[in-house]
C-alpha cells in the first residue's frame with residue numbers, strides 16, 4: 001500500500017482540525033469516523049503491514065479489563081499525553097500499531113467490551129465538521145491523517161524502563 005506524503009498540506013490541515021477539538025470531541029469524532037468507514041477498514045495482508053497485532057492485542061487486553069470509566073479516562077489520557085504506565089506502553093508502539101490499537105478499541109466499543117458512546121449522543125457541529133471533512137478524503141489519505149493523529153499521543157517510554 002502506498003501512502004500520501006504526510007507533508008501534504010491537506011493532510012496536515014485535517015490533522016490540525018482534529019487536534020483542535022476538545023478531548024471528548026476528538027473521541028466522538030474518531031468514533032463517528034470509524035462508524036462511517038465501516039467495512040472499508042481492512043487490515044493489510046499479513047506481512048504487508050508494519051503493524052504488530054500481538055502487541056496491539058496485549059495492550060488492548062489490559063485496557064479491556066478496566067472499568068468503563070477507567071477505559072474512557074485512559075483514552076482521554078492518550079490524547080492529553082498524560083504520563084502513566086499505560087500511556088507509556090502506548091508510546092512504545094509503532095505508528096501503525098498505534099492505529100491498529102485504536103481500531104481494536106473501536107471494535108471493543110461495538111461489543112461494549114470498551115465503554116460505548118451513548119446511543120443518544122449528539123455530536124457538536126465542530127465534531128460534525130471534522131468528521132465530514134475527513135470522510136471526504138480517499139482511504140489512503142484518511143489513513144495518513146489517522147497515523148499522524150495517533151502518533152504523538154501517549155507518553156514516551158522512559159529510557160531503560162523496558163516495556
Ligand code: 45D
Pocket residue numbers: 001023024025027028030031033034037041042043044048049050051072075096097099100102103105106109115116117118121143146
Ligand atoms: O459518554 O496497514 C464521549 C491497520 C463523551 C492494519 C464518550 C490498517 C460522551 C495495518 C467522549 C463521546 C488495521 C492498522 C462517552 C492499515 C460519553 C494497515 C466516549 C488500517 C462514553 C492500513 C467516547 C487501520 C469514546 C485503520 C470512548 C484505517 C470514543 C484504522 C472512542 C482506523 C473512539 C481506526 C475510538 C479508527 C475511535 C479508529 C476508539 C478510525 C477509534 C477509531
